[in-house]
Amino acid sequence: MSGITDERRLFGRLRTAALVAVVLTCHAPMTVRGQDASAVEPIRHVASRVVKIFGAGGLQGLSDFGSGFLISADGHIATVWSHVLDAEFVTVVLDDGRRFEGKLVGAEPALDVAVLKIDGENLPYFELTDAVPASLGSRVLAFSNMFEVANGDEPVSVQHGVLSARINMSARRGAFESRYDGPIYVVDAITNNPGAAGGVLTTRDGRLLGMLGKELRDARTGTWLNYALPIEVLRTPITQIVTGDFSKKETDPDNVPKRLNRYAPRDFGLVMIPDVVARTPPYVDRIPADGPAAGKIQPGDLIIFVGDTLVSSVRVLNEEIGKLESGGNVRLVVRRGNELVTVELPIPRKN
Amino acid sequence: MRTPRGLTVSRWAGLACLVLVAVGRPAVAVDDAVLEAERARIATIEKVAPSVVAIFSSKGGGGGSGVLISPDGYALSNYHVTSACGEFMKCGLNDGKLYDAVIVGIDPTGDVALIKMLGRDDFPVATLGDSDQLKQGDWVYVMGNPFLLATDFAPTVTYGIVSGVHRYQYPAGTILEYTDCIQTDASINPGNSGGPLFNSAGELVGINGRGSFEKRGRVNVGAGYAISINQIKHFLDHLKSGRIVDHATLGATVRTDRLSRAVVVDSILPQSEAFRRGLREGDEIVSFAGRPIGSVNQFKNILGIYPDGWTVPLVYRREEQKTEIYVRLRPLHHQSELAETQGPKVPDPRQPPHPGPDGGPQPPPAEAAKDDLDADLKKLHEGRPGYANYYFNRQHQSRLEEGLKEFAGWSGRRGTWKFSGATDANQTFRVLLAEQSVGMWLDDKPYLQPLDAVDWLDEPPGTGGLLVAFQQFKWLVSEGPEAFTEFAYFGSEPLDGRGPLVDVLLTERGTLGARWYFRQSDGALIGYDSSLLADQDECRIRFVETVAFSGLRFPATFSVSSGDKQLGVFKVQQVEPPAK
DSSP states (O other): OOHHHHHHEEEEEHHHHHHHHHHHHHHHHTTTEEEEEEEOOHHHHHHEEEEEEOSSOOOOTOOOOEEEESTTTOEEEEEEGGGGGGGSSSEETTSEEEEEEEEEEEGGGGTTEEEEEEEEESOOOOOGGGOOOOOOTOEEEEOGGGGOOTTOOOOEEEEEEEEEEEEEOOOSSSSOOOOOEEEEEESSOOOOOOOTTTTTTEEEESSSEEEEOOOOOOTOOEEEEOOEHHHHHHHHHHHHHHTOOOOOOOOGGGGGOOOOOSOOGGGGTTEEEEOOTTOOOOOOEEEEEEEEETTOOOOOOOEEETEEEEOHHHHHHHHHHOOOOSEEEEEEEEEETTEEEEEEEOOOOOO | OOOOOHHHHHHHHHHHHHHHHHHSSOSSSOHHHHHHHHHHHHHHHHHHHHEEEEEEEEOOOOEEEEOOOOOOOOOEHHHHHHTTTEEEEEOOTTTEEEEEEEEEEETTTTTEEEEEEEOOOOOOOOBOGGGGGGOOOEEEEEEEEEEOOOOOOOEEEEEEEEEEEEEEEOSSSOOOOOOOOOOOSOOOOTTTTTTTEETTSSSSEEEEEEOOGGGGGGSSSSSSEEEEHHHHHHHHHHHTTTBOBBBEEEEEEEEETTTOOOEEEEEETTTTTHHTOOOOTTEEEEEETTTTOOOOHHHHHHHHBBBBEEEEEHHHHHHHEEEEEEEEEEESHHHHHHOOOTTTTOOOOOOOOOOTTTTSSSSOOOOOOOOGSSSHTTOOOOTTTSSSSSHHHHHHHHHHHHGGGGGGGGTTTOEEEEEEEEEETEEEEEEEESSSSSEETTTTEEEEEEESSOOOOOSTTTTTTTHHHHHHHHHHHHHHGOOOSEEEEEEEEGGTTTTTTTEEEEEETTTEEEEEETTTTTOEEEEEEEEETTTTTTTEEEEEEEEEEEEEEEEEEEEEEEETEEEEEEEEEEEEOOOO
């Protein structure tokens, strides 16, 4: 009698396990129901890990609210380093309405990232090591307290979009004035609104991709940039702030990671014009007659593509050429007069 | 050797071939589920697009969007769209045709307007959905006429997700307030105002009307707001009444307690019904209209979806003791405040309906100002203070008067009425409705209400003026509308806050007021509330049964209550009507 019951129970458990497996692995069946699956469940998951932050500001168009996300069960919160945190204390409100006083643990101004701590336990949080990179064209979700729409026990706003680009922030005077000039994710949704900075960008199934950055506007075109800082970039500094261990600080001159510079334009017989301004256009200055580019590229050509990468400056050209792997050919597209000319150059073997 | 130009041309030719190949046969196999989802989207859009309205001012200039909700032409839009258009407007559908439309009712606080399109009784309509079922992440369609782009009136479709539900948007400069609204990242731009928000099944779940704009100019920045259709359902009959409808206040304000974070009563008006039912400063609001209260915004959200006059339940806690009360909500504004909103005078600082000089082609040429309108059309609008269009109120008055036909035999019988019987507490009663006064004997104890006096009495005491209530019924069935200084259809409300929706006829005679309740299914009068003065507990009469006494129908059994007291069920055994 009890044997049968146990067997049934076991069978029941197996069935439940199978069901769970199906639900976890197959997002496709959800899409077959006529409409694409809505992201209701992942959204609940993420929204419980994103917080509303209220602090300094409220004057001269500076908002006194922002966003952040929990990164530990006992209440560490990653957010953007901004004037909002420049208060005696800031208030952190979870999606269920619980309010905490947030204390600043530390900040890495070069990355515009800061960490707050609230007195909590068993809080839902993002494991930074679980953050994933995403490929272009992926569908993404953005979560933030933009425009302070959410208050009290309301979850923050969620938006959907597509990952449009992963590029380096071209931060400089006259364009996007930001201290940060590392890689960013650019999205096609209007994610970077007042109060959105410190929110998260996730995959459509709710996995962490990046932190929404501060509002940035191109000074010339007036366009706003909708972007997020990848978690890979933030993971180490955030961990260092949380642990207080800065020994591996990347800006430490002794620990600067070796730049990948396997090749230089000269290896391909290209002499570029001197890199004198922030964004020197990559014009070819000279072609040594005995070099590999002789007869293929001419002085005055503007190099537009290295492989599939658009090179907007001599600096980017140097970086892209530096990354090439030994062997095979590299395809360059140059503008000559009004034409686009494609050439292939062999990549010299190196040890 | 090819010339450079030839090279260029051949490269383009090659590219063209590639494009052709790509079109002819997809290089990448597309998942069937994706194609199926696309087909479903297209089918949904085709299904609902005919109900989407492009609204233009007949004077030229402004415009917006709307959505049809009944085959005889009722359509919803934003108040801030129609207020710029005046009493008559032009409405285009995706069949390419332009229809005349007239304003019916407006809700300036909730930013909703009801219009009636004319010329057909088979307009394509949207199905009303249940906006409380929406969740963050659900797919939604926004349709309408952003930037007044559609010269053929085919609506623009934008697609997005629900970014948030039950959002509260503070009033900004005007009395407009978006409560319990739906936030979406589907593009909402100027011109989309008044247009529909559909869920993935193509059901109408909201009316788009607002965006967060701030410093980025008045275009979509990924945060648009729609008024929930569930809120509009509460107001729909009010809007059909042709009135300028009002939202409500509890007569009390709330705040979050600093320590407990509970939502507590901050201040309360002594003349409010909530006060009379026992609510006091410092009481914790546990639930309101059946929804739990966790924040001040939640309270405002819930309050904002109810019309003035509705009765809703409220649970409060004092010293661990929970109490449930039912309170009738008071009007949020003075009539004069709302009257100011009439006509095209109120600018909306956030989203004026004018899309601006680069906002696309101008709407169809100005047909005519009202003076040049067709005479038949002009008949469909009547101005009157407190009303967007009194014409529609008169239609409903006639409809409700049909429900009084049951008592038609009493018409003109202004002489002395006598009726008597016993209550469920075995008290005997005799009532005399004479021309000079009303008298009642309850177990031989007499009560009197003179009719030549200006003082209306709460007789018997604590009943809210039962004698006056009897007299009001006499006025209604013997004299009709002429007996009252005000006689108007008000809208609908759930009877006593918990019953089915009933139509409400509002009457006034001096300071006396009455709300008469008609069953929506058959139009029968089923009871009324009679009040001596505003802000006093009224006398509530509910008919249990009507019986014919020598050919004249009379409410033979009725219950009487006032405030939170049940005063008894009266059974009439004898009725003596006067001669006609």
